Amino acid sequence: MTAQLSGAGPVPAAPATAGPPAPPPRRRHPGRPVWAGRPSTSLTIGKGVVLTLLVAAVLVPLWAVLVTSLASRGTIDDAGGMVMIPREFDPSAYITIFSGGDVTRAVWVSTLVTVAGTTVSLVLTVLAAYGLSRPGSVAHRGLLFYFLLTFLIFPGLVPSYLVVTGLGLKDSLWSLILPSAISVFNLVVIRAFFMNVPAELLDSARIDGAGELRILTRIVLPLSKAVIAVVGLFYAVGYWNVYFNAVLYIDSNDKFPIQRVLQSYILAGQSPNVSGTSVNLPGVTAYPPTLAVKMAVVVVTVIPAVIIYPFVQRHFTKGVITGAVKG
Amino acid sequence: MAAPAAVLLLVFHYLPTLGNIIAFQDYNPFVGDDPLDAFLNSEWIGFGNFEALFRDPLFWDAVRNTLSITAFQLVFFFPLPILLALILNSVVSGRLRGFVQSVVYLPHFFSWVLVVTFFVQMFGGAGLLAQEMRQAGLEPWGIMTNPDTFIVLVTAEAVWKDLGWGAIVFLAALSAIDQNLYEAAAADGAGRWRRLWHITLPGLRPVIVLLLIMRLGDALSVGFEQFILQREAVGRQAAEVLDTFVYYQAISTQQWGLGAAAGLFKAVVGLVLILTANKIAHRLGEQGVYSKS
Numbered sequence A: 001m002t003a004q005l006s007g008a009g010p011v012p013a014a015p016a017t018a019g020p021p022a023p024p025p026r027r028r029h030p031g032r033p034v035w036a037g038r039p040s041t042s043l044t045i046g047k048g049v050v051l052t053l054l055v056a057a058v059l060v061p062l063w064a065v066l067v068t069s070l071a072s073r074g075t076i077d078d079a080g081g082m083v084m085i086p087r088e089f090d091p092s093a094y095i096t097i098f099s100g101g102d103v104t105r106a107v108w109v110s111t112l113v114t115v116a117g118t119t120v121s122l123v124l125t126v127l128a129a130y131g132l133s134r135p136g137s138v139a140h141r142g143l144l145f146y147f148l149l150t151f152l153i154f155p156g157l158v159p160s161y162l163v164v165t166g167l168g169l170k171d172s173l174w175s176l177i178l179p180s181a182i183s184v185f186n187l188v189v190i191r192a193f194f195m196n197v198p199a200e201l202l203d204s205a206r207i208d209g210a211g212e213l214r215i216l217t218r219i220v221l222p223l224s225k226a227v228i229a230v231v232g233l234f235y236a237v238g239y240w241n242v243y244f245n246a247v248l249y250i251d252s253n254d255k256f257p258i259q260r261v262l263q264s265y266i267l268a269g270q271s272p273n274v275s276g277t278s279v280n281l282p283g284v285t286a287y288p289p290t291l292a293v294k295m296a297v298v299v300v301t302v303i304p305a306v307i308i309y310p311f312v313q314r315h316f317t318k319g320v321i322t323g324a325v326k327g
Numbered sequence B: 001m002a003a004p005a006a007v008l009l010l011v012f013h014y015l016p017t018l019g020n021i022i023a024f025q026d027y028n029p030f031v032g033d034d035p036l037d038a039f040l041n042s043e044w045i046g047f048g049n050f051e052a053l054f055r056d057p058l059f060w061d062a063v064r065n066t067l068s069i070t071a072f073q074l075v076f077f078f079p080l081p082i083l084l085a086l087i088l089n090s091v092v093s094g095r096l097r098g099f100v101q102s103v104v105y106l107p108h109f110f111s112w113v114l115v116v117t118f119f120v121q122m123f124g125g126a127g128l129l130a131q132e133m134r135q136a137g138l139e140p141w142g143i144m145t146n147p148d149t150f151i152v153l154v155t156a157e158a159v160w161k162d163l164g165w166g167a168i169v170f171l172a173a174l175s176a177i178d179q180n181l182y183e184a185a186a187a188d189g190a191g192r193w194r195r196l197w198h199i200t201l202p203g204l205r206p207v208i209v210l211l212l213i214m215r216l217g218d219a220l221s222v223g224f225e226q227f228i229l230q231r232e233a234v235g236r237q238a239a240e241v242l243d244t245f246v247y248y249q250a251i252s253t254q255q256w257g258l259g260a261a262a263g264l265f266k267a268v269v270g271l272v273l274i275l276t277a278n279k280i281a282h283r284l285g286e287q288g289v290y291s292k293s
Helices: A041-069 A073-079 A092-097 A102-132 A140-151 A157-166 A184-195 A199-207 A212-223 A225-240 A244-249 A258-267 A290-313 A316-326 B003-024 B035-041 B048-055 B057-076 B079-090 B094-109 B112-123 B128-135 B147-175 B179-187 B192-217 B225-234 B242-252 B256-283
Strands: none
Touching: A041 A290, A041 B079, A041 B094, A041 B112, A041 B147, A073 A290, A092 A290, A102 A140, A102 A184, A102 A212, A102 A225, A102 A258, A102 A290, A102 B003, A140 A184, A140 B003, A157 A244, A157 B003, A157 B035, A157 B242, A157 B256, A184 A225, A199 A212, A212 A225, A225 A290, A244 A258, A244 B225, A258 A290, A258 B112, A258 B225, A290 B094, A290 B112, B003 B048, B003 B256, B048 B256, B057 B147, B057 B242, B079 B094, B079 B147, B079 B192, B094 B147, B112 B128, B112 B147, B112 B225, B147 B192, B147 B225, B179 B192, B192 B256, B225 B242, B242 B256
């Protein structure tokens, strides 16, 4: 899957050939226009080095964390810490963190907050974006101004904290959802997309007797799958990554989201309280090394983003750009 | 249909914005049953909180740190996504470009806790670099705990997280440039660098100006979680920025009025900055964040 920018230069997608491979084309770079001329060798090498370093800067830490989380005590001791070369596949760290304790609970809390929060956010944002995408609807201009003004004026931390606690949301998981449920940026992105749906389409549905909600769910939404996917990812990532609001509002350990637990293990240096029963784990003879357990928590925190991301990534340029350019 | 979203913004955005008036109070949470009651019963002290704030050397430390980091990142971070977009745009192979994009966008989706964790595991006292240096018989440097180089560290973390993501908007602007301009320029004998200077950069200018304005309006916020997370390790002197100052003044030490005053100061200065920057952009004939209308 190649993620091209729409219309970013003449790069034809290679058609999938089923038969024997066709003879390779003569020109080495079929995408470069004839007038462009060949870049100098040093420039090409320079770009190659830069891109390689950037890719390595992202992949090397991910690799080191993954390999260390699967390493045995002996391998970690030999390496003196982080392991770069896998020697074995030892899942005991994962068995440990998922057999009850802080991490298991935090993964559930974060999953719950992410699913509930993303649902609330998407539904409310889509409804608002649809309402604001029809010029001429009730108080259209005033409402739009009301939403856009949030870009210019910000509530401070202190009054926000007082409002959330005043509403009795302290130590409730809703405090991680409601205050950040509406991102006006996301709303503007979706609205820009909705405005591109031809009005004739909606008018004809209206003549056929469809109500607004029906038009939204049957016509507008199916045409906007790409942008909904991207905004859904933005919201989900925001909820999965919530950390500071949990520091502010959540007091009980059993409601800590995963980021808070990760912070206490790695950055604050608490030793992982991963399981109530530290012995007799199924299939594990020795207690796994602390470093492997810590790195397994890192992997668990990274994984949701890495899994969802490829499915949504090809929509990025489309979704982000309509918002950024028109907003 | 916009009603539920509007209500949420009213409660969690506009109501707290109004709540900033406690900056003019000696707000005391214990004189009432809930924050509203406490607000009604707290004493009004005019600009007392602001006077105390402007006399507080810790506040000016935080302002100085914030502005230094903004300036540093404007020079050492802001141009990098533009360079990356130019490089990516010149990569002819769509497959290679797609791969690089997939990889460099990814850290944008990591939380600050994760980003700092990765840096600790790579460069911290027990990290990969330190352990390699020890094995080579060298003394590892304390990059993660050195207040003098903290500004470089936070910038490196920000670059790692958002360099790729920042390039997207420039890639979009690049793809909107009319390809015929390049062909015509090439036919007239303009080389690679002259085409870059006379076509590509003017094509990017509106986006660059827009992002500069937004950055300027945000000059007093340099990120929050990133600093909260590392304040212990490097100490307050280097890591206290305005946002962390508000947090530690108000919520940790319970000086609510003072914290609210610092927050209000930041919001007002930010609003003035963004309006000014936008006005300058209009004078220069750019579109800016919002149009004149």
